[in-house]
Amino acid sequence: MRREKTAVLLFREDPREPLRPEEVTELRGLAEAAGYAVLAEVFQRRGRDRRFQLGRGKIVEAASYGPEKLIFNEPLSPGQIFNIGKEFELLAMDRFNLILEIFASRASTREAKLQVELARLSYEAPFVRTIESLKKLSERPGYRGSGSYDVSMYRDIKGRMAKIRAELRGVEETGVRRRERRREFGFDLVALAGYTNAGKSTLFNRLAEEAVAAKDQPFTTLSPTTRAVAAGDRRFLLTDTVGFIDDLPLFLIKAFRSTLAEIVEADLVLLVVDLSDPPEVLRERVASCHDALWDSGCYAPIVSVLNKVDRITLEEAAERCELLKDLAPSPVLVSAREGLGLDRLLELILERLPPLEEFIVCLPASEAGMGQLSRLYDVAEPLEVRYGEEVEVLLRGRREIVAKALKGAERQVPETDPEHGTEAEPKSEAEADLEPLPHEVGVTKG
Amino acid sequence: MDVVAVDISGRHAVAGRYIMVSASVAARISPEGIERTRRIRLVPRVADSVDMEVVIDLMEESVRGLTGVVLAERGDLYNLERWRVESILGRGFKYPESRGERRAMELAHHASFAGRRLALRLMEEGSESLER
Numbered sequence: 001m002r003r004e005k006t007a008v009l010l011f012r013e014d015p016r017e018p019l020r021p022e023e024v025t026e027l028r029g030l031a032e033a034a035g036y037a038v039l040a041e042v043f044q045r046r047g048r049d050r051r052f053q054l055g056r057g058k059i060v061e062a063a064s065y066g067p068e069k070l071i072f073n074e075p076l077s078p079g080q081i082f083n084i085g086k087e088f089e090l091l092a093m094d095r096f097n098l099i100l101e102i103f104a105s106r107a108s109t110r111e112a113k114l115q116v117e118l119a120r121l122s123y124e125a126p127f128v129r130t131i132e133s134l135k136k137l138s139e140r141p142g143y144r145g146s147g148s149y150d151v152s153m154y155r156d157i158k159g160r161m162a163k164i165r166a167e168l169r170g171v172e173e174t175g176v177r178r179r180e181r182r183r184e185f186g187f188d189l190v191a192l193a194g195y196t197n198a199g200k201s202t203l204f205n206r207l208a209e210e211a212v213a214a215k216d217q218p219f220t221t222l223s224p225t226t227r228a229v230a231a232g233d234r235r236f237l238l239t240d241t242v243g244f245i246d247d248l249p250l251f252l253i254k255a256f257r258s259t260l261a262e263i264v265e266a267d268l269v270l271l272v273v274d275l276s277d278p279p280e281v282l283r284e285r286v287a288s289c290h291d292a293l294w295d296s297g298c299y300a301p302i303v304s305v306l307n308k309v310d311r312i313t314l315e316e317a318a319e320r321c322e323l324l325k326d327l328a329p330s331p332v333l334v335s336a337r338e339g340l341g342l343d344r345l346l347e348l349i350l351e352r353l354p355p356l357e358e359f360i361v362c363l364p365a366s367e368a369g370m371g372q373l374s375r376l377y378d379v380a381e382p383l384e385v386r387y388g389e390e391v392e393v394l395l396r397g398r399r400e401i402v403a404k405a406l407k408g409a410e411r412q413v414p415e416t417d418p419e420h421g422t423e424a425e426p427k428s429e430a431e432a433d434l435e436p437l438p439h440e441v442g443v444t445k446g
Numbered sequence: 447m448d449v450v451a452v453d454i455s456g457r458h459a460v461a462g463r464y465i466m467v468s469a470s471v472a473a474r475i476s477p478e479g480i481e482r483t484r485r486i487r488l489v490p491r492v493a494d495s496v497d498m499e500v501v502i503d504l505m506e507e508s509v510r511g512l513t514g515v516v517l518a519e520r521g522d523l524y525n526l527e528r529w530r531v532e533s534i535l536g537r538g539f540k541y542p543e544s545r546g547e548r549r550a551m552e553l554a555h556h557a558s559f560a561g562r563r564l565a566l567r568l569m570e571e572g573s574e575s576l577e578r
Binding site: 294 | 447476477478479543544545548
């Protein structure tokens with residue numbers, strides 16, 4: 001029978017900044033998500049202890065519960081981990097390391113595994129360096145087991161990190177190509193973003209009628225999943241992504257850059273907010289999402305999906321909407337679990353996606369023209385096609401995608417049939433922007 | 447929401463003095479970005495230190511007469527709690543949170559940086575206006 005992992009959670013309350021109950025709940029949730037049975041929670045109000053983070057007495061108290069690990073809410077320095085291991089023969093970890101452990105246990109794709117390994121190595125590299133120098137002072141069991149140290153370990157880690165980065169660059173390029181291809185096919189890209197455990201995967205399942213894993217626990221999703229969603233007369237690609245969390249270290253964000261690229265390059269971001277969060281933390285969590293979006297360079301329009309309204313009363317919902325009014329653009333109240341508010345959400349998505357415009361495109365009545373027409377069928381919605389001396393197509397689509405499709409087609413058309421090149425129709429004011437279209441194709445806005 | 451984003455450039459000593467330029471951007475913002483920029487004001491200042499008093503004084507002068515909640519980076523105010531800054535300034539204040547607020551701060555930063563470069567050039571060319 002598999003033995004359950006056990007841990008004691010330790011919190012240090014800064015005398016100037018009281019500990020919020022939500023921090024305790026969040027760390028407990030993270031520990032449980034990592035598979036730990038929490039034996040006890042130990043609190044101390046004091047300044048940071050240089051050796052153990054908390055006072056010696058509190059570490060002794062935590063050790064008395066007999067846990068496998070001590071999990072600290074505050075970040076631990078390499079020296080503190082070393083000291084706790086040496087004095088109390090216990091493994092200590094902080095919040096970041098716990099998040100890494102969850103990521104490691106959930107990573108299923110090659111990309112996610114590489115990202116987690118890179119994040120772990122980035123986190124451990126300075127620790128190894130410190131431990132290597134401390135090791136020279138005395139022996140201790142610990143890092144990488146059985147006290148096996150090597151002075152070259154730091155160099156090995158750096159080498160492995162460089163190798164992973166190179167491999168991830170390849171993955172990123174594949175992602176970029178994939179997104180470009182999706183755009184060429186005329187799809188709008190919509191990404192779900194938000195704090196961890198806000199209900200992104202549940203909403204994704206509702207909108208895409210899918211069945212990806214969605215649980216009431218943080219970091220259920222690590223790798224992005226994309227599915228097509230039909231809404232009204234449009235189809236868009238919806239991507240479920242990894243959730244954000246407060247105070248994520250930069251190396252972790254950098255490691256997940258290729259996943260965040262799905263959000264950065266989206267046409268629209270659905271910012272999912274757990275409206276049942278207590279008001280004290282609600283603002284902070286939404287602000288940390290804005291922070292993460294800003295840091296990752298996401299400038300797409302946002303629709304704020306205020307989720308889990310079924311868990312609160314109408315008065316509470318109104319109060320929290322008021323609280324978030326300067327942080328939540330285009331808000332819509334939703335319950336992904338109960339399927340409430342989804343119609344309004346789809347309406348808002350359609351409103352905020354880049355608009356579709358109608359164009360009349362004149363193509364030569366030749367084999368080359370038919371090739372262009374076929375390409376237009378792929379990327380836009382043809383409303384009417386009139387065949388005459390030339391082919392006149394009335395279509396609806398996104399300006400840049402139609403322009404790109406015609407450009408792409410132009411590249412494929414051999415320049416052997418100049419007599420079929422038709423004269424451009426007199427240009428309207430609107431078509432001036434479509435200048436990049438091939439010169440022999442007349443385009444007017446419908 | 448109406449905001450006044452303030453950024454101070456030049457918080458490092460040059461020949462023992464701090465040649466600073468504070469830029470204030472009064473704008474109407476949405477959570478996603480800037481809707482309208484109403485006014486941009488640059489205030490130059492040469493000081494012997496960058497303690498809290500000097501920073502607050504410069505900030506006050508910079509935002510005077512501009513309506514809206516004052517925004518500034520945490521570092522500019524030595525990570526002082528929001529309520530403290532509010533009580534010192536005597537008006538609404540917050541650190542940037544939304545993308546729109548960060549965008550306004552970015553604009554203020556570009557303005558103050560460019561303003562300081564201009565101030566340095568003017569000083570090099572012998573203009574005494576800053577000294578006065």
